[in-house]
Amino acid sequence: xxxxxxxxxxxxxxxxxxxxxxxxxxxxxxxxxxxxxxxxxxxxxxxxxxxxxxxxxxxxxxxxxxxxxxxxxxxxxxxxxxxxxxxxxxxxxxxxxxxxxxxxxxxxxxxxxxxxxxxxxxxxxxxxxxxxxxxxxxxxxxxxxxxxxxxxxxxxxxxxxxxxxxxxxxxxxxxxxxxxxxxxxxxxxxxxxxxxxxxxxxxxxxxxxxxxxxxxxxxxxxxxxxxxxxxxxxxxxxxxxxxxxxxxxxxxxxxxxxxxxxxxxxxxxxxxxxxxxxxxxxxxxxxxxxxxxxxxxxxxxxxxxxxxxxxxxxxxxxxxxxxxxxxxxxxxxxxxxxxxxxxxxxxxxx
Amino acid sequence: xxxxxxxxxxxxxxxxxxxxxxxxxxxxxxxxxxxxxxxxxxxxxxxxxxxxxxxxxxxxxxxxxxxxxxxxxxxxxxxxxxxxxxxxxxxxxxxxxxxxxxxxxxxxxxxxxxxxxxxxxxxxxxxxxxxxxxxxxxxxxxxxxxxxxxxxxxxxxxxxxxxxxxxxxxxxxxxxxxxxxxxxxxxxxxxxxxxxxxxxxxxxxxxxxxxxxxxxxxxxxxxxxxxxxxxxxxxxxxxxxxxxxxxxxxxxxxxxxxxxxxxxxxxxxxxxxxxxxxxxxxxxxxxxxxxxxxxxxxxxxxxxxxxxxxxxxxxxxxxxxxxxxxxxxxxxxxxxxxxxxxxxxxxxxx
Ligand SMILES: O=P(O)(O)O[C@H]1O[C@H](CO)[C@@H](O)[C@H](O)[C@H]1O
Ligand SMILES: O=P(O)(O)O[C@H]1O[C@H](CO)[C@@H](O)[C@H](O)[C@H]1O
Numbered sequence: 001x002x003x004x005x006x007x008x009x010x011x012x013x014x015x016x017x018x019x020x021x022x023x024x025x026x027x028x029x030x031x032x033x034x035x036x037x038x039x040x041x042x043x044x045x046x047x048x049x050x051x052x053x054x055x056x057x058x059x060x061x062x063x064x065x066x067x068x069x070x071x072x073x074x075x076x077x078x079x080x081x082x083x084x085x086x087x088x089x090x091x092x093x094x095x096x097x098x099x100x101x102x103x104x105x106x107x108x109x110x111x112x113x114x115x116x117x118x119x120x121x122x123x124x125x126x127x128x129x130x131x132x133x134x135x136x137x138x139x140x141x142x143x144x145x146x147x148x149x150x151x152x153x154x155x156x157x158x159x160x161x162x163x164x165x166x167x168x169x170x171x172x173x174x175x176x177x178x179x180x181x182x183x184x185x186x187x188x189x190x191x192x193x194x195x196x197x198x199x200x201x202x203x204x205x206x207x208x209x210x211x212x213x214x215x216x217x218x219x220x221x222x223x224x225x226x227x228x229x230x231x232x233x234x235x236x237x238x239x240x241x242x243x244x245x246x247x248x249x250x251x252x253x254x255x256x257x258x259x260x261x262x263x264x265x266x267x268x269x270x271x272x273x274x275x276x277x278x279x280x281x282x283x284x285x286x287x288x289x290x291x292x293x294x295x296x297x298x299x300x301x302x303x304x305x306x307x308x309x310x311x312x313x314x315x316x317x318x319x320x321x322x323x324x325x326x327x328x329x330x331x332x333x334x335x336x337x338x339x340x341x342x343x344x345x346x347x348x349x350x
Numbered sequence: 351x352x353x354x355x356x357x358x359x360x361x362x363x364x365x366x367x368x369x370x371x372x373x374x375x376x377x378x379x380x381x382x383x384x385x386x387x388x389x390x391x392x393x394x395x396x397x398x399x400x401x402x403x404x405x406x407x408x409x410x411x412x413x414x415x416x417x418x419x420x421x422x423x424x425x426x427x428x429x430x431x432x433x434x435x436x437x438x439x440x441x442x443x444x445x446x447x448x449x450x451x452x453x454x455x456x457x458x459x460x461x462x463x464x465x466x467x468x469x470x471x472x473x474x475x476x477x478x479x480x481x482x483x484x485x486x487x488x489x490x491x492x493x494x495x496x497x498x499x500x501x502x503x504x505x506x507x508x509x510x511x512x513x514x515x516x517x518x519x520x521x522x523x524x525x526x527x528x529x530x531x532x533x534x535x536x537x538x539x540x541x542x543x544x545x546x547x548x549x550x551x552x553x554x555x556x557x558x559x560x561x562x563x564x565x566x567x568x569x570x571x572x573x574x575x576x577x578x579x580x581x582x583x584x585x586x587x588x589x590x591x592x593x594x595x596x597x598x599x600x601x602x603x604x605x606x607x608x609x610x611x612x613x614x615x616x617x618x619x620x621x622x623x624x625x626x627x628x629x630x631x632x633x634x635x636x637x638x639x640x641x642x643x644x645x646x647x648x649x650x651x652x653x654x655x656x657x658x659x660x661x662x663x664x665x666x667x668x669x670x671x672x673x674x675x676x677x678x679x680x681x682x683x684x685x686x687x688x689x690x691x692x693x694x695x696x697x698x699x700x
Contacts, residue, residue: 004439004451010432011440012526014448020529023452025431036508081375081668081675082360089354090361095541096553097577098364101354102373153667158386161664170667176362178672179370191445203446227447281671302670314511317503317520318431320652321631322528325431 007329015228016191016199018183022230022324029327037310038159045116045165054166056113071129073110074137080106082174084146103146104174109133111167114349118156118167118275120265121349127258130169134282135246135254141173142245142287149177149286157277159304159312177286184283185295192294198242200296213334216263220256223264225334230324232306232313233271233333235264237299244295245284261299267340268303278303357679365578366541366549368533372580372674379677387660388509390624395466395515404516406463421479423460424487430456432524434496453496454524459483461517464699468506468517468625470615471699477608480519484632485596485604491523492595492637499527499636507627509654509662527636534633535645542644548592550646563684566613570606573614575684580674582656582663583621583683585614587649594645595634611649617690618653628653 004011012021053060056068062078082104090100111130112122119127134152141150154169155162177185191199207213207224215223215235226236237260243249249257268276280301285292306313306327319325354361362371403410406418412428432454440450461480462472469477484502491500504519505512527535541549557563557574565573565585576586587610593599599607618626630651635642656663656677669675 002437004437006441006449009436010452010454011436011449012452016446016448021526023431023528024449027433028429028431036511079378081373081378081677083377086359086361087352087354091356093556094552096366096549096556098366099356099361099374099577102360102362104360149672151668151672153671155664155667161386161666172668172672176371178373178668180671180673199446202444206443206446227449279667279670281667283671300671302666314505316511316652317505317629317631318501318522318528320629321503321530321633321650322499322501322522323530327431 007331012323013228015226015230016203017187017226017228018180019187020183020228020323022228022326023318023322024329025325025327026329026332029332036312036314038312039310043165047114047116049115049166052115052164052166054108054110054164054168055115069110069113071112071126072133073113074107074133077106077108077170080104080172082106082172100176102175104172105141105147107137107141107171107173109137109169109171111169115166117349118265118269119154119261120269120344121346122167122262124255124258124262127262128255131246131249131254131258135249137171138245138284138287139247141171142247144173146175147173148288149174149181150284151178151181151281152284153279153281155279157275159277160279162277177288181283181286185286185292188294188296198294198296200238200298201242204238204240212331215267215334215337216260218256218260218263220253221260223260225330225337227330229330229333230315230326231302231304232326232328233268233301233303233337234330235301235337237261237264237301239297242296244292245287245297246282248297263342264301266342266344267337268301270340270345271336272305272309273345274309276303277305357681362673363578365576365580366553367537367576367578368530369537370533370673372578372676373672374679375675375677376679376682379682386662386664388662390659393515397464397466399465399516402465402514402516404458404460404514404518405465419460419463421462421476422483423463424457424483427456427458427520430454430522432456432522450526452525454522455491455497457487457491457521457523459487459519459521461519465516467699468615468619469504469611470619470694471696472517472612474605474608474612477612478605481596481599481604481608481611485599487521488595488634488637489597491521492597494523496525497523498638499524499531500634501528501531501631503629503631505629507625509627510629512627527638531633531636535636535642538644538646548644548646550588550648551592554588554590562681565617565684565687566610568606568610568613570603571610573610575680575687577680579680579683580665580676581652581654582676582678583618583651583653583687584680585651585687587611587614587651589647592646594642595637595647596632598647613692614651616692616694617687618651620690620695621686622655622659623695624659626653627655 086103150173213224285295304312360375436453500523563574635645654662
């Protein structure tokens with residue numbers, strides 16, 4: 001029998017950041033697909049939509065009127081999953097029925113007044129304004145004693161449950177640290193205690209030596225398809241300097257973050273010539289008053305598409321009951337993203 | 351301020367079985383939805399489809415011909431994510447790039463020769479044949495020294511990535527124990543060591559006292575919406591007797607399992623008058639040669655729909671980066687399922 005070859009044989013990869021496994025089945029990428037196909041109407045949205053509750057000057061569901069903002073705009077989500085005024089309390093019956101009140105704040109961030117744009121169609125200075133807003137929001141929310149974690153994210157596209165095409169992201173800030181960053185804290189802390197360096201600093205160095213999963217770089221950030229990526233075209237943006245959160249970024253680093261987000265999302269759009277759906281978000285230190293030197297700022301991109309604009313990866317059945325599973329290898333996906341142009345297929349918006 | 355009320359206030363619930371949290375936002379179920387709507391063409395499938403690779407007598411992609419089976423039929427998946435003949439080996443660079451060869455067997459189980467049926471449209475004796483096949487497959491696969499876990503599951507409906515509407519399920523059997531059952535082992539073992547009873551036996555008793563999350567019962571099984579359910583209409587079937595796997599079920603218990611699956615899936619279909627999509631699967635003891643007295647057989651149902659046949663719950667953004675989140679409470683969902691009829695809305699198939 002031939003020796004083990006990770007480009008051919010089924011194998012499991014360990015997610016060193018979250019402490020979990022993913023099943024990789026490279027041989028399976030050739031299976032025929034007769035299942036659900038996604039719709040891809042290429043919409044031509046107007047720059048201003050009078051019925052959009054995120055456009056400047058429009059009235060929201062709750063009756064509030066948006067200012068005539070010219071770059072970014074942030075407000076409290078009218079239907080937030082978390083609210084600040086929750087009475088404390090809970091339930092605990094034998095450890096089997098256990099609940100705790102949870103308080104928090106949900107914010108909505110409009111990336112641009114233009115209803116028809118998305119991040120890859122915005123200029124770097126315009127994206128930099130979004131980065132600046134992330135910084136100030138993280139600072140303000142994180143400083144509150146009742147907020148111990150600040151999750152900044154974007155759901156892009158109807159396939160990702162986004163209910164309004166106006167370019168926007170969200171922030172859910174809350175009392176407890178959610179499961180995903182909690183797992184990453186455990187893994188990063190164990191590594192830091194053993195090595196005195198952050199897990200992602202060492203991981204990044206390894207990846208920069210190997211090159212096979214690196215997609216793009218600039219002076220301060222690197223984009224790669226993680227060795228343990230679950231989604232077909234999942235990527236991670238890692239800061240070269242091991243900072244714990246966005247407030248520590250220098251002026252140059254903020255520009256560089258805007259630059260790399262723009263270049264990555266253009267490549268995504270160019271991959272299947274579609275406004276590429278994803279959920280993306282920053283992972284940063286908990287805002288629990290501790291220093292967290294083990295934490296290393298990064299941003300995850302989880303796109304659902306697999307083979308084309310219409311065939312997605314379903315995380316169902318085995319994935320829900322067993323482990324996440326992928327067909328194409330992370331190395332293959334990195335290659336596909338590397339070969340994309342950084343000029344948007346639709347050209348520069350007017 | 352009023353005191354904490356789990357039907358009104360955002361809270362976290364602890365999944366005692368998996369050791370994880372879910373965020374519950376009951377107040378949020380009223381938010382408007384303008385996002386993606388699913389399609390629901392009510393298809394009228396023929397009893398036999400000459401182009402279906404699962405129908406009796408038809409030729410599969412690999413050239414094999416299906417027998418003219420009359421109840422169930424099982425074969426090795428022509429595009430299995432796992433294969434048995436994988437050379438051992440792996441990678442480990444500083445714990446950061448870690449992979450291991452994984453071997454296993456993927457099987458496909460046709461539930462019925464009839465292309466036009468689904469489990470809720472089959473008779474109890476016909477579903478009992480499916481249960482019998484699960485038993486014999488678990489026995490044969492689990493006895494192999496290279497198989498330490500046997501995952502039996504079904505993806506139902508295109509929304510759940512099912513690529514062929516012919517009623518069928520799958521089995522992925524493999525060398526290692528996947529993440530989900532591994533987490534459940536940890537939780538169940540800790541509980542069993544402390545109490546000398548299985549976690550699910552005690553949990554079931556609590557639920558039977560409270561009644562608020564119980565959906566249906568028969569002599570040997572109970573269906574309920576778990577206290578910690580993530581999906582809007584998620585349910586779990588729990589065996590009253592703490593058995594570790596399906597091979598331990600008596601003749602009566604096998605009948606009762608078929609009965610309760612039929613009744614539950616009819617209620618699901620009746621909820622929105624649609625062939626209700628879900629991923630479902632049995633969780634059982636690892637087949638690693640240990641006895642696993644801590645393990646308690648159960649079956650999870652994870653349906654994606656939220657409010658109607660066309661509005662689904664998206665597990666995106668916050669859910670991928672933070673914690674799973676739900677709007678309607680498990681108690682509300684249990685009530686909705688309890689009020690459904692057990693006569694299928696389409697009547698009895700011809
Ligand atoms: O094996 P199938 O039915 O072709 O594929 C389906 O089930 C698998 C196991 O849950 C998933 O990995 C696939 O994403 C899904 O499309
Ligand atoms: O808050 P939105 O955009 O209305 O809702 C969207 O994002 C949320 C956070 O990821 C998810 O819980 C919802 O399922 C999704 O539809």
